[in-house]
Amino acid sequence: xxxxxxxxxxxxxxxxxxxxxxxxxxxxxxxxxxxxxxxxxxxxxxxxxxxxxxxxxxxxxxxxxxxxxxxxxxxxxxxxxxxxxxxxxxxxxxxxxxxxxxxxxxxxxxxxxxxxxxxxxxxxxxxxxxxxxxxxxxxxxxxxxxxxxx
Numbered sequence: 001x002x003x004x005x006x007x008x009x010x011x012x013x014x015x016x017x018x019x020x021x022x023x024x025x026x027x028x029x030x031x032x033x034x035x036x037x038x039x040x041x042x043x044x045x046x047x048x049x050x051x052x053x054x055x056x057x058x059x060x061x062x063x064x065x066x067x068x069x070x071x072x073x074x075x076x077x078x079x080x081x082x083x084x085x086x087x088x089x090x091x092x093x094x095x096x097x098x099x100x101x102x103x104x105x106x107x108x109x110x111x112x113x114x115x116x117x118x119x120x121x122x123x124x125x126x127x128x129x130x131x132x133x134x135x136x137x138x139x140x141x142x143x144x145x146x147x148x149x150x
Contacts, residue, residue: 002145002146003143003144003145003146004054004061004065004066004067004071004144004145004146005064005065005066005067006066006067006136006139006140007060007066007067007068007069007072007139008066008107008108009108009111009132009133009136010107010108010110010111011060011066011067011068011069011072011107012069012072012132012135012136013091013094013096013111013114013128013132014037014069014072014073014094014096015069015070015072015073015076015135016073016076016083016087016088016091016128016131016132016135017037017088017091017092017093017094017096018034018035018037018069018070018073019073019076019077019083019085019088020085020088020089020090020091020092020093021037021092021093023035023036023037023039023073024070024073024074024076024077026074026077026078029049030046030047030048030049031044031045031046031047032044032045032070032074032077033045034056034058034069034070034073034074036097037094037095037096037097037098038095038097038098043056043057043058043068043070044056044057045070045071045074046147047074047147048147051075051078051080052142052144052145053144053145053146053147054071054074054075054144054145054146054147055071055146055147055148055149056068056070056071057149058070058071062149067139067144071144072135072139075139075142076088076135080142081135081138081139081142082134082138083131083134083135084127084131087127087128087131088131090118090123090125090128091114091128094114096110099113099114115128115129
């Protein structure tokens, strides 16, 4: 079975926002619904009982072959990876779809814009950046396998 590619770091920020906004709803032992930041789309994530095999119907996971933010958000909520809820909380309410569109889907520029606005509010974004690095390392160590597409 194929393995997932690592996501762009921007998708970790999006996943942390989804968790902070309580947009991850576990629907069964092996499935969840993750609502988009614009609240107009729902993505289905399903996994094996041991959470080693997973899939999602979000565009990034489906078309790009990397772990999309709905998968990352589920892994965080299910406790498969550790994270600091305070850092996630700083990303609550971020309208990622709108911001990504503003930057023509240049995800790195979108993230830098969000972090700059947090810095203007006096938030030390180094902690958030470090959190994203830790999560990326955990995703790599999980070596997740792909379930068939939804």
